[in-house]
Amino acid sequence: MTEIVRNQWYVAAYGHEVGRELLARTICDEPLVFYRAEDGAVVALADRCIHRRYPLSESRLVEGDRIVCGYHGFTYDRTGACVAVPAQQRIPRSARVASYPVVEQDSFIWVWIGDREYADAAAIPRAPWLTRDGWTTICGLETIQGRHALLMDNLMDLSHETYLHGGYIGTPEVAETPITTEVDEAAGVVRVSRHIDDAECPPFYANSTGLTGRITRWQDIEFAPPCLYRLHSRVAPQGHYPPEGYVPGAGAAADPGAFHTEIVYALTPETEHSVHDFWAVARDFATDDQQVTDFLYTSNHTVVMQDVVALNLVEQVIAEEERVGGTYQELSINIDTGALAARRLIANLARTEASRT
Incomplete structure (x- = not known):
């Protein structure tokens, strides 16, 4: 039997599935959360808050394309960077979740799970x-x-x-x-x-x-x-x-x-x-x-x-x-x-x- 190859583009959703509501989907063993930003672009982030691993897909999206974790309020921008934490001004330098390259094409949302340096959008097959x-x-x-x-x-x-x-x-x-x-x-x-x-x-x-x-x-x-x-x-x-x-x-x-x-x-x-x-x-x-x-x-x-x-x-x-x-x-x-x-x-x-x- 074949194995999962991670350095490839995979379809994660249909374009019509992704809107301002948060969408959870696991791709290649990675829990991801998807949403459509205010400018229409699709965002894909790791679906686990760095604080206590709460699913971000069970949280809420606020104005400015930020996800506020529904457990303790850690807040992430569309790049995955944490921009606010509760009860303190200083944000730990390591406070971010992974973000993933995304391409919307032929009604599909394609995501790249592997190493970003190999993510060539021109390699995505067409339909x-x-x-x-x-x-x-x-x-x-x-x-x-x-x-x-x-x-x-x-x-x-x-x-x-x-x-x-x-x-x-x-x-x-x-x-x-x-x-x-x-x-x-x-x-x-x-x-x-x-x-x-x-x-x-x-x-x-x-x-x-x-x-x-x-x-x-x-x-x-x-x-x-x-x-x-x-x-x-x-x-x-x-x-x-x-x-x-x-x-x-x-x-x-x-x-x-x-x-x-x-x-x-x-x-x-x-x-x-x-x-x-x-x-x-x-x-x-x-x-x-x-x-x-x-x-x-x-x-x-x-x-x-x-x-x-x-x-x-x-x-x-x-x-x-x-x-x-x-x-x-x-x-x-x-x-x-x-x-x-x-x-x-x-x-x-x-x-x-x-x-x-």
């Missing part, structure tokens, strides 16, 4: 469809009581759609169709593609697009470990293929006659044994149809919860095996090549991080 004109997006968040690697494996191998998500997004053809896997070492991206020429149209698409017959279905994954997963999903009437040179993700302007959804997941470790599962689905069809939006939200949330239940169970099994000191020889097959490649890239990131310490 522009989530806020792009001509697309409509639904989104949600579930926290899985299972390690990051389990969710990563789940998303990199979509053959499980046939069995776990039958009746929603899965059909027999998904598991029956071989995949191609490509690793872009320079970009740090794993690509997994499954192009199905003739498939049953699952309810997720039939009820949102109006397609009733057989379809041509493409699934093109791009995963930038450790956090951002993008699935370019294309469905069209059977036999309808995109123009030559079509790039997955280009949408209807480059591929008229097909229906495109951009399915985005952010995999953010909460702890070593739990992971935040941020999910979003953007579409370029029926963009103003609220019934389609409601249907896709309900359907995708159901699919996500099926994953949550399954991965919680797997984590329980693994934890029990680890508790009793058992050994398990994992068996991988062709459908696992994407997941194995992603694990390898994360191991490389971990080695690079270790070499810097």
Whole structure:
């Protein structure tokens, strides 16, 4: 199983979650508190007062972007510096909580947990469809009581759609169709593609697009470990293929006659044994149809919860095996090549991080 790599950007929240109310969230075993300053910028601080470890998220935000601890009144500015303590004028030099680099992009709030000197905002992968004109997006968040690697494996191998998500997004053809896997070492991206020429149209698409017959279905994954997963999903009437040179993700302007959804997941470790599962689905069809939006939200949330239940169970099994000191020889097959490649890239990131310490 893979480990938590700290010197990376992780999604901590959706932009709409962060306002003038204090938001608590644990990222990579670090309790953090988020809020939006008066100028609109997002602030991330350690969620523990330096005095007696009281959660700052259970405190209050006052005018001037300062948090007043709800236990003894220690007050912190947006940089994490303590600017007031009770019953004395002198503020101890060490009185501050950690602050963390934050970037707001593509509807996500990204945070850097590791060493600040390596926090390059230009390295954050993009998901522009989530806020792009001509697309409509639904989104949600579930926290899985299972390690990051389990969710990563789940998303990199979509053959499980046939069995776990039958009746929603899965059909027999998904598991029956071989995949191609490509690793872009320079970009740090794993690509997994499954192009199905003739498939049953699952309810997720039939009820949102109006397609009733057989379809041509493409699934093109791009995963930038450790956090951002993008699935370019294309469905069209059977036999309808995109123009030559079509790039997955280009949408209807480059591929008229097909229906495109951009399915985005952010995999953010909460702890070593739990992971935040941020999910979003953007579409370029029926963009103003609220019934389609409601249907896709309900359907995708159901699919996500099926994953949550399954991965919680797997984590329980693994934890029990680890508790009793058992050994398990994992068996991988062709459908696992994407997941194995992603694990390898994360191991490389971990080695690079270790070499810097």
